[in-house]
Amino acid sequence: MKRLVVAVxxxxxxxxxxxxxxxxxxxxxxxxxVSVVPKLPRTEDGVAALAVLDQEIAKTTNLADSIAFRxxxxxxxxxxxxxxxxxxxxxxxxxxxxxxxxxxRLRVDALMRVHQxxxxxxxxxxxxxxxxxxxxxxxxxxxxxxxxxxxxxIAGREQQVKELPSxxxxxxxxxxxxxxxxxxxxxxxxPKAAAAVRENPPHLIAWLLFQWGRCYELKGELAAARExxxxxxxxxxxxxxxxxxxxxxxxxTGDTAGAKKLIDDALAADKTSxxxxxxxxxxxxxxxxxxxxxxxxRTEWERYVTALPLAFSDHAARFYLGAGKNPSRAxxxxxxxxxxxxxxxxxxLVIEAALAAGDAAAAxxxxxxxx
Numbered sequence: 001m002k003r004l005v006v007a008v009x010x011x012x013x014x015x016x017x018x019x020x021x022x023x024x025x026x027x028x029x030x031x032x033x034v035s036v037v038p039k040l041p042r043t044e045d046g047v048a049a050l051a052v053l054d055q056e057i058a059k060t061t062n063l064a065d066s067i068a069f070r071x072x073x074x075x076x077x078x079x080x081x082x083x084x085x086x087x088x089x090x091x092x093x094x095x096x097x098x099x100x101x102x103x104x105r106l107r108v109d110a111l112m113r114v115h116q117x118x119x120x121x122x123x124x125x126x127x128x129x130x131x132x133x134x135x136x137x138x139x140x141x142x143x144x145x146x147x148x149x150x151x152x153x154i155a156g157r158e159q160q161v162k163e164l165p166s167x168x169x170x171x172x173x174x175x176x177x178x179x180x181x182x183x184x185x186x187x188x189x190x191p192k193a194a195a196a197v198r199e200n201p202p203h204l205i206a207w208l209l210f211q212w213g214r215c216y217e218l219k220g221e222l223a224a225a226r227e228x229x230x231x232x233x234x235x236x237x238x239x240x241x242x243x244x245x246x247x248x249x250x251x252x253t254g255d256t257a258g259a260k261k262l263i264d265d266a267l268a269a270d271k272t273s274x275x276x277x278x279x280x281x282x283x284x285x286x287x288x289x290x291x292x293x294x295x296x297x298r299t300e301w302e303r304y305v306t307a308l309p310l311a312f313s314d315h316a317a318r319f320y321l322g323a324g325k326n327p328s329r330a331x332x333x334x335x336x337x338x339x340x341x342x343x344x345x346x347x348x349l350v351i352e353a354a355l356a357a358g359d360a361a362a363a364x365x366x367x368x369x370x371x
Contacts, residue, residue, distance in 0.1 A: 036216065036224045037209070037231045038194030046202040046236035050076065063093050067106045071113060076203060078240040078278055080304045083311060086110040094126070100131040108139055115310040115340060117147055148343040150180040167196040167208060175211045179345070183219035190215065206236035213245065224247045233262075237269070244280045244334075247288075260288040279304060283319050298324055305333065313337040317349055327356035 050073075057069045061172075070355045097103040104127035111120035121371050124139055141156035143149075157173035157364040170193035178186035190212045197208070208242035210320075213228030226249035232242035250259035263284045270277045277285075279300035286294035301319050304312040314337040320330035331353040338346040347366055354363035 029289045036190075036212075036227055038191060038212075040194060040197055040198040040205055040208075043205050043235055046206065046234075047238065049202045049339075050236070050238045063089055063096075064102060064106060067110065071106075071109055072203065074113060075207075076236065076239050077275075078280070079275075080307050080312070083110075083114050083308055086116060087308075094123075099130060101102040101127060104130060112139070112146070113144060113311070114308045115146070117143060117340065135309075145176055145179075146343075147341045148346070150176070150344075155181060165192070165196060167193045167198070168204075170196060171208050171211045174215055177341070178215040178218045181344075183215055186215040187212075187219065202236045203239075206239050206242060209235065209240045210239065210245070217245065217249065222252050226251050226253055237266075240278055240280065244284060247284050251288075256288065259284070263288055267338050276300070279319070280315065281370065283323050285340075286323050294323060309336060310340050313340075314346065314349060317353060320354055321349075321353055327353055327358075331357045331359065331362070 019085070053069060053073055057066060057073065060066050060069065067086050070082045070086040070089070074086060086106075087110050090107040093103045094100075094107050104123060108120050108123045108127055111123055113115075120139075120143065127139075128136055131189060137156065138160075141153055141160070145153035145157065152223075153176050154173070157169070157176050160169045161173050170189055174186040174189040174193065174283075177183070177189075193208065197205070209228050209232035213225045213232060215220075216228065217225035225248065229249060230241050233246050234240060234338070236242065243262065247259040247262050250256070252260065261285070261355055266281050267277050267285060270281070277296075277300075279297050282293045282297035282300060286292075286297055289293035297319065301312070301316040302322070305316045313333040317330045317333035317337060320326040320333065331350070334350040334353040338350050347369065350366045351363045354360070354366060
C-alpha cells in the first residue's frame with residue numbers, strides 16, 4: 001500500500017499537479033470490536049502436519065510425488081532449496097515421461113512458483129498436447145494474475161466462481177480483486193469463502209486466513225490484517241508468509257515486543273530443526289534487536305537471488321530498500337522484477353527504489369504507464 005501511495009503522489013508531481021491527501025486516520029488502520037476471523041473447522045496440529053510432510057519427502061522414491069511434496073513445502077516455508085529441487089526434478093520427469101500430462105502439470109507448477117513465466121508458457125504448450133484445453137484455464141488465469149493482466153485474471157476468477165463457488169475459488173477471486181485495488185469487494189467475499197470451507201488440512205486453512213488478511217492489509221486496515229495473520233500463524237506456525245506479515249503488522253500496530261518474540265521463536269524453531277533461517281526472518285530479526293544478523297540476511301538474500309533471480313528479486317529489492325540500505329541494488333532488482341511481471345506492485349516498487357536511489361527521471365518514467 002505504501003508503494004502505491006508513493007506512486008500516486010509521484011504521478012501528481014511528475015504531471016505538475018498536487019498529490020492527493022492521505023486519508024488514513026492513523027498508522028494502525030481501522031479495526032472493529034468484533035473479530036474479523038470467521039469461524040472455521042478445527043485442524044490437526046500444524047507443526048505435526050509439517051513434520052509429516054518432511055518425512056514424506058525424505059522417504060518417497062516416486063519422483064512425481066517428491067516434486068508435489070516439495071512444491072507444497074516450498075509454498076509453506078519459502079526455502080530456495082525446495083524450489084530448486086522441484087525445478088530440477090520436474091525437468092527430469094518430463095524428459096523421462098514426455099507424454100505424461102501429470103509430468104507436464106508438475107513442470108508448469110514448478111516453473112510458475114519460481115516466476116519463470118516464459119518457460120511456463122512453453123511447458124503449457126506441451127501440456128496442451130495431452131489434456132483438454134479447458135484444463136489449461138487455471139494456468140492461464142494464474143499467468144494473467146502473476147504478470148499484471150488484472151482484468152483478464154478477474155474475469156477468469158469470476159467465471160471459476162460461477163462454475164464452482166468453493167472456498168479456494170472465492171478466495172482466489174478476492175485476492176485478485178484486492179491486488180487490483182478493489183479491496184471492499186474482496187473483503188465482502190470473505191464470509192462467503194468461509195461458509196464454503198469443506199476441508200480442513202492446516203495448510204489450506206492457514207492459506208485462506210493469510211489471503212483474507214492480505215485483503216485487509218492492502219486496504220490499510222492493519223489491525224484486522226494482523227488478526228487474520230495471527231490466526232493463520234496459529235494454524236501453521238511454519239508458514240513463512242503468515243509469520244513475516246504478522247510480525248510486520250505487529251510492529252506497525254505498536255507491538256514491537258510481540259513481533260520480536262514471534263521472530264525469535266521462528267528462528268529457534270529453525271535451529272531446532274537444523275534449517276538455515278530464511279533471509280526474511282533474518283531481516284526482521286535484524287530490525288528487532290539482533291543487528292548482528294543483518295550481514296547474514298544480506299548474504300542469504302544474495303544467495304536466493306543468485307539461485308532463482310526471478311523468484312526472489314522483488315523480496316530482495318524490498319530488503320535493500322529497508323534494512324539493507326542499498327537503494328541502487330534495490331532499483332536493479334526491482335527493474336528485473338518489473339521486466340518479468342508488469343504488475344502495479346512491481347511498478348510501484350521500481351518507483352520507490354528509483355526515488356530512494358535519487359533517480360527522479362527513472363521514477364517518473366516508471367509512473368507513466370500507471371496513468
